[in-house]
Amino acid sequence: MTSKTTPEQPLPVRTVLQMVGGWIGKLGTVWVEGQITELTARGGTVFLTLRDPVANVSARVTCPRGVYEATVPRPVDGARVVMHLKPDFWVNKGSFAFTALEMRPVGVGELLARLERLRQVLAAEGLFGVDRKRRLPFLPGTIGLICGRDSAAERDVLENSRRRWPAVRFKVEPVAVQGPYAVTEVTEALRKFDADGEVDVIVIARGGGSMEDLLPFSDEALVRAVAACRTPVVSAIGHEQDNPLLDLVADVRASTPTDAAKKVVPDVGEQLTLIRQLRDRGRRVAGGWLERETAWLAAVRSRPALADPVREIERRAEQAEQLRDRARRSLTASLDRAQDSLEHLRARLVSLSPAATLERGYAIVQRPTGEVVRRAADVAPGAELTIRFPDDRVPVRRDSAT
Numbered sequence: 001m002t003s004k005t006t007p008e009q010p011l012p013v014r015t016v017l018q019m020v021g022g023w024i025g026k027l028g029t030v031w032v033e034g035q036i037t038e039l040t041a042r043g044g045t046v047f048l049t050l051r052d053p054v055a056n057v058s059a060r061v062t063c064p065r066g067v068y069e070a071t072v073p074r075p076v077d078g079a080r081v082v083m084h085l086k087p088d089f090w091v092n093k094g095s096f097a098f099t100a101l102e103m104r105p106v107g108v109g110e111l112l113a114r115l116e117r118l119r120q121v122l123a124a125e126g127l128f129g130v131d132r133k134r135r136l137p138f139l140p141g142t143i144g145l146i147c148g149r150d151s152a153a154e155r156d157v158l159e160n161s162r163r164r165w166p167a168v169r170f171k172v173e174p175v176a177v178q179g180p181y182a183v184t185e186v187t188e189a190l191r192k193f194d195a196d197g198e199v200d201v202i203v204i205a206r207g208g209g210s211m212e213d214l215l216p217f218s219d220e221a222l223v224r225a226v227a228a229c230r231t232p233v234v235s236a237i238g239h240e241q242d243n244p245l246l247d248l249v250a251d252v253r254a255s256t257p258t259d260a261a262k263k264v265v266p267d268v269g270e271q272l273t274l275i276r277q278l279r280d281r282g283r284r285v286a287g288g289w290l291e292r293e294t295a296w297l298a299a300v301r302s303r304p305a306l307a308d309p310v311r312e313i314e315r316r317a318e319q320a321e322q323l324r325d326r327a328r329r330s331l332t333a334s335l336d337r338a339q340d341s342l343e344h345l346r347a348r349l350v351s352l353s354p355a356a357t358l359e360r361g362y363a364i365v366q367r368p369t370g371e372v373v374r375r376a377a378d379v380a381p382g383a384e385l386t387i388r389f390p391d392d393r394v395p396v397r398r399d400s401a402t
Helices: 013-025 065-069 108-124 152-164 182-194 220-227 245-249 257-264 268-301 309-351 354-359
Strands: 030-042 045-051 058-064 080-090 095-105 142-147 169-174 201-206 233-237 364-366 384-389 392-397
Touching: 013 080, 030 058, 045 065, 058 065, 058 080, 065 095, 108 220, 108 245, 142 152, 142 182, 152 169, 152 201, 152 257, 169 182, 182 201, 182 220, 201 257, 220 245, 233 245, 233 257
Parallel strands: 058 095, 142 169, 142 201, 201 233
Antiparallel strands: 030 045, 030 080, 045 058, 080 095, 364 384, 384 392
16 A cells, blocks of 8 residues: 555545455465365355365355366365465455365375375484384373364273273363364364373374375374474374374374273283282292202201211211320320330440440540540550549559650
């Protein structure tokens, strides 16, 4: 708007709206993808709302009946379409809407191709990597359940979980599980549970449906929200053959809501059986150990040293007495031999003593010091000597001439 206005020179409403209409008319045409809701037909015109599949944003569209009926197959509420639109502004009502020039349904093949391209992009970023998946707790304190309001999926998860473990606790967040609001509501519930410190596991559950019905669970925004969660997430969407991208990014994939209950909550009966088995095994192990130890103790007690300790002492005493007697005999024999040797030696010494020599009629020549003179040459002339007889002694002096 280029017109200058002032409080004194305002423009009338018709002029302003005409200017807005002229500006919008210059925008041209555009191809838009969205989801059809609120589809109604009146006369030669079909009125519908085209919603963004992710954000809570929508626009009114008027479609000539000829354009609508030329679309094969004819779109219905919830259908994904690509539309060639021209923006229009109705000056009389001051309202804005798009006029459909052409409409094309988004086919299954095209949807699958788009999902495959998105899957490759997310996989390249590592969002589906096994190393980033977390293990579920053995027994979660509280489970956050995201599901449709009063849905069969909710009943399956709650009933099967409580049947397996009656004390399990749930926080349930009912959301839209198909349609234009599904992605936004599921994402908000997911973030709410992830911020709740009491929730240990988050389960996103939905029953089966067509591929179009399950498209919200392959939405990029929801997939990235699950990847950013700190709390483990279980995907329980559809049936075994269904495989939305949510299954790939979740920490655990359950084939059905019932299977989710089996994966999240342990079976109390199975655990009691396991406890009994472990207890019986422990008893067998402990019993076997006691039996082995008892047998070992009996074998030890049966040994002579423990069976009759007094007899062992007596045996040892007998051995000690035998060793003592042997030692005594050995010592006595040694003393006797020593005594005999001593007597022989004494007799020998006596036979070789000076007294014995004198008794045999010999005399002994000694110096005054008592030293025995063995040769005459050893005595110097004039030296004083003593001649010793058995019962007397005679002092003599060697003649210097002899």
